Amino acid sequence: MTSSSYKRNQFLARTGVYLFLILVTFISLYPIYFSFISSFKGVQEFTYSKNTLPSVWVLDGYDYVFRNLGILRYLTNSIITVSFGLIGYLYICNATGFALGMLRFKMKLPIFSFLLFFQIFPQMVIASQVYRICSQLGLINTRLGLILVWITYFGPFGTYIMATYYATMPRSLLESARIDGAHIFQQLFHIMIPMAKPMIGTIGIVGSLAMWTELPFSLLLIQKPELRPLSLGIAIMKGEHGIPVPTLSAAIILSIIIPVILYLFFQRSIHQGSTAGAVKG
């Protein structure tokens, strides 16, 4: 008797758990599902049917964003800016992270605290001054300006993660490299960076996603439409009245293809990136 009611309770609990998980799965997938189906609908059909699959799959939305909204331009801009940004970001994070994680020097802890302190501020706290400095340096409407600002803004966090990683590597590596007469950049590029590849992959993906989706600095520093990155392009399209939902959805789908593919291939690194530096081990 008690055993059967125990079993029944367990069955109910299990069902409850699965229902909860299914609900969360549904909620997680719905935004992408909705954008996907909307992007293939005609404007007409969207007005009366929003949750079901398109009855006729049309490419009008895609056609419009390619022809009239210059999405290809935005896509190219994002790829260029993020790629160059990533190179600088990876160098900065590894060089600084190696120094802070492995080398012994004065001012190490103060510098560490300094990085941690300044990495949390929102873009808007410094936005007006960054804008002023960039216009004095002639960096408004240049990719270089955006890249430098991105590296400065996202670099400290990546550096922190790399530093915690380099701190776990044996110092004997460094000592034997010195005996071989390797100078600091040889130590960094020939010994440390190859050893740290897994974590570099992680911060690389985390960093490029952060730049790919960044808005505030792009919005302020890039005013020429032909230099706009994708995230800014989407935000501006969203603000313009009269752009139909299927068109906007097509732009959204195009802007998330690369991140989603990256996610499918590098899921482990991305998951690791969200816990690195915060969870031990």
Added chain:
Amino acid sequence: MKRNFSIQRQEQRDAFILVTPLLLLMLVFTVYPVISNFYYSFTEWKGFGTAEWVGLKNYAKAIQDDKFWHSLKNLGTLVLYIPFGVFIPLLLAAILREGLKGWTFFRSIIYLPTILGYVVLGTIFSIIFSQTGPIIEFLSAIGVENAAAINLLGSSKSAIHIVAVLFVIFTKIGFGTIFFLAAMSGIDSSMFDAAKIDGAGWWRVFFTITVPSISFSIQFFLVLQFIEVFARMYSFIYTLTYGGPGFATYTLEFGIYRQGFQVFKMGYASSWAVILFLLCAVIAAFQIHLIKKGDLI
């Protein structure tokens, strides 16, 4: 002895070479802006041209400004949702930890929205929750009366709550679950076995073993949630509500943008920025304290 000394000096020099670029960049694009922002908060300035010193006028104006108090109240509302934004991922992680069938697939799916970024998520949700969106259509279809009159994001009462649920809970589920799963993988499994032998139920195990064992990670995640609310919301607000209706979903970040870059009261916006800086400095101090306490560096 002498050799040792020169190695130390060499290491000092090497480290200096490696850390200088980032420090220089930060001096130009972070530290100097923070400091000069303090100066401009005491001036009347359009964001270009000359700035005129006005003393504390901007601050006096801020504390009489409805928009300012609205922003603080909204941040308070968002903070009230943080416990849910911590508890739900914690619960999901505790469930997934047990290795149900298909749990890795589930883990992949729930993280997916995090990849999209706040610009895309904000844009999609602005469509989903609009009066002509799929939710209202669904409510009408199942026969909810006056569904067409419901305007979740357009009403100043409900808007901030929708924003809070989406930002503090929805967008953090994937990240939080992964985060807590990693933390839970460090718990000694013999503790769970012992509890099972004692006949402890699921919730008891959850509250007496799982949660206390990862209390450090929970505190850390709590701080991350505060950072998200105070310092990472701009793109989401910009695309989801644009601070509206009225200023019902203003935050300090968004207010700075509107005052400074839209109506060109940059001196005044700078005073908001100083206040936001101070709030964030407190959060940063907490985070650094935790990182040092947890021996993470």
